[in-house]
Amino acid sequence: MSVTVLSPGLLTTVQDAGRTGYRQFGVSVSGVMDPRAMRIANILVGNDENEAVLECTMMGPQLRFDKANVIAVTGGDLGPTLDHQPVATYAAFSVQEGQTLRFTGLRTGCRAFIAFAGGLDVPLVMGSRSTYMKARIGGLEGRKLEKGDVIGFRKPTAEILNLVQRRIAPEVTARTEYAVRVVMGPQDDMFTQAGIDTFLGETYTVTNEFDRMGCRMEGPVIEHKDGGDIISDGIAFGAIQVPTAGKPIIMLADRQTTGGYTKIANVITADFRIIGQLKAGDKVRFVKTTIEAAQDALLTERAALAALRTMAGSAYVKERKPKQPKK
Amino acid sequence: MPDVRFLLTGDTSLSAEFGNEISESTNAQIRAFTIALEKSGVPGIVELVPTYRSCMIHYDPGVISYRALTKRLEGLLGQLGSIEIPPSDVLEVPVLYGGEMGPDLAFVAEHAGISEQEVVDIHTSTEYLIYMLGFTPGFTYLGGMSDKIETPRLKQPRVKIPAGSVGIAGKQTGVYPIDSPGGWQLIGRTPVKMYDPNRETPILPKAGQYIKFRAIDQAEYDEIADLAEKGKYVCRTHPREEAAK
Known part of the structure; x- marks a missing residue:
């Protein structure tokens, strides 16, 4: 067995790196909203970086462990406790059978990620465990967690090597204003120069209309040359769509694969960690960068995660048991 | 060589844009380019998503940078004329028209001023180009639908339309792949599962292919539905007769 969901929280779903390979067939990618936080959580517990985790939004779930395992909670700090004792985020820790993980309330960011050593026993659908609620596939029957759900572990472990090294400083800090780097395009040429200047010069505020599909923002109108409609084309994670009304929408994990509105720019991969943690009221300035700088930043981030894996000494948990190394 | 623009869509994908209109010739170019790119062995390609007028190319910048990739793509475009592109496949989709399965067939016929049988004849006479897939899986x-059977959407959308329903909305026709709400005029239903997440090929139609509907009767519907339920029905496909060019 596993964990039993005593309370599901606001919106808790099983997510991994997403369902790639089926975009040409209209299947949304889904996956976590903050891929870096997911990867760190998995590295800390010795999993493959892209193993499925629980993504918890604003108010976390209550999970009773019916089997011991090692877990880590990363991303926004939703106030995790274990049997009512606070536990650190961005650190692996052991949970004993019968203990309950709870979340007391949002402190930083918006979304927390819980990684379980050895992974969750959730079937792969089209190569991914990610929940895609609109098409009702992946995760637990394609839906968010509900009270009474039981989720199995695939290969749980009561303890893990180098536990004390499996800890880094929390990465999501208490802020309300962010600079988010973008590369311009694909339809930046459909905006006036004044429109581009507005987009890059003004501050935009996250509204309540913010879900896993997209994040609507409020702020000065971004001027088009001739309206915001286009013949539909593909939409990437972090695309900033600007319909004719001129207010930006950042397209996120559950976005449709294609769409018919102008996209002025795209958030760079290295800054997905920022947009995945935004919440209503947060303020964002968009900062233009080059494709070369964006790809450099992405490769630098990958190198940092590889270094973290080395530091944590992550031989996979499952490979540990047969040969106990001598110190 | 077609006049193609490479547009940035973030730092892990780009859009190769072949034009600014919905046309069969643009779509044929995109299909040829997609096939050529799949065969090319350009490293780092993750996924290709053809749409009306472009092909979105997802790639891994850890393997190939934007500059290096666009250089390779330009080279590929230059060779496009010399690459053998097979003709498109036609996917045959059996449909039981009218009755309970197609509650709006009578309305479509009345709106067009023709008989129900004529609507079916027109609807099954065309090979429809699949420009792209999207919206839902x-x-x-x-x-390519004949304007003779164009019909406006329902004024009051239905809350639940069963998967497999074949409908008309304005100039468009298509199949609902999953149960969903919608305002299309329903003229029939296919027993074939266009989408089944647990099947080896989850989705049958592919951009660049054509769909041809074939009218069937209740007995054949039941037979195909039974096979489809067991995962044993295979839609017939055949290469399109006229050359892709």
Whole structure:
């Protein structure tokens, strides 16, 4: 067995790196909203970086462990406790059978990620465990967690090597204003120069209309040359769509694969960690960068995660048991 | 060489844009380019998503940078004329028209001023180009429906339309791949599962292919439905007769 969901929280779903390979067939990618936080959580517990985790939004779930395992909670700090004792985020820790993980309330960011050593026993659908609620596939029957759900572990472990090294400083800090780097395009040429200047010069505020599909923002109108409609084309994670009304929408994990509105720019991969943690009221300035700088930043981030894996000494948990190394 | 623009869509994908209109010739170019790119062995390609007028190319910048990739793509475009592109496949989709399965067939016929049988004859006479898939898993954007059977959407959308329903909305026709609400005029239903997440090929139609509907009767519907339920029905496909060019 596993964990039993005593309370599901606001919106808790099983997510991994997403369902790639089926975009040409209209299947949304889904996956976590903050891929870096997911990867760190998995590295800390010795999993493959892209193993499925629980993504918890604003108010976390209550999970009773019916089997011991090692877990880590990363991303926004939703106030995790274990049997009512606070536990650190961005650190692996052991949970004993019968203990309950709870979340007391949002402190930083918006979304927390819980990684379980050895992974969750959730079937792969089209190569991914990610929940895609609109098409009702992946995760637990394609839906968010509900009270009474039981989720199995695939290969749980009561303890893990180098536990004390499996800890880094929390990465999501208490802020309300962010600079988010973008590369311009694909339809930046459909905006006036004044429109581009507005987009890059003004501050935009996250509204309540913010879900896993997209994040609507409020702020000065971004001027088009001739309206915001286009013949539909593909939409990437972090695309900033600007319909004719001129207010930006950042397209996120559950976005449709294609769409018919102008996209002025795209958030760079290295800054997905920022947009995945935004919440209503947060303020964002968009900062233009080059494709070369964006790809450099992405490769630098990958190198940092590889270094973290080395530091944590992550031989996979499952490979540990047969040969106990001598110190 | 077609006049193609490479547009940035973030730092892990780009859009190769072949034009600014919905046309069969643009779509044929995109299909040829997609096939050529799949065969090319350009490293780092993750996924290709053809749409009406472009092909979105997802790639891994850890393997190939934007500059290096666009250089390779330009080279590929230059060779496009010399690459053998097979003709498109036609996917045959059996449909039981009218009755309970197609509650709006009578309305479509009345709106067109023709008989129900004539609507079916017109609807089954065309090979519809699949420009792209999107909106929901397996939903096809088809082109080529006769304007004789154009019908406006329902004024009051239905709350639940069963998967497999074949409908008309304005100039468009298509199949609902999953149960969903919608305002299309329903003229029939296919027993074939266009989308089944647990099947080896989850989605049957592919951009660049054509769909041809074939009218069937209740007995054949039941037979195909039974096979489809067991995962044993295979839609017939055949290469399109006229050359892809």
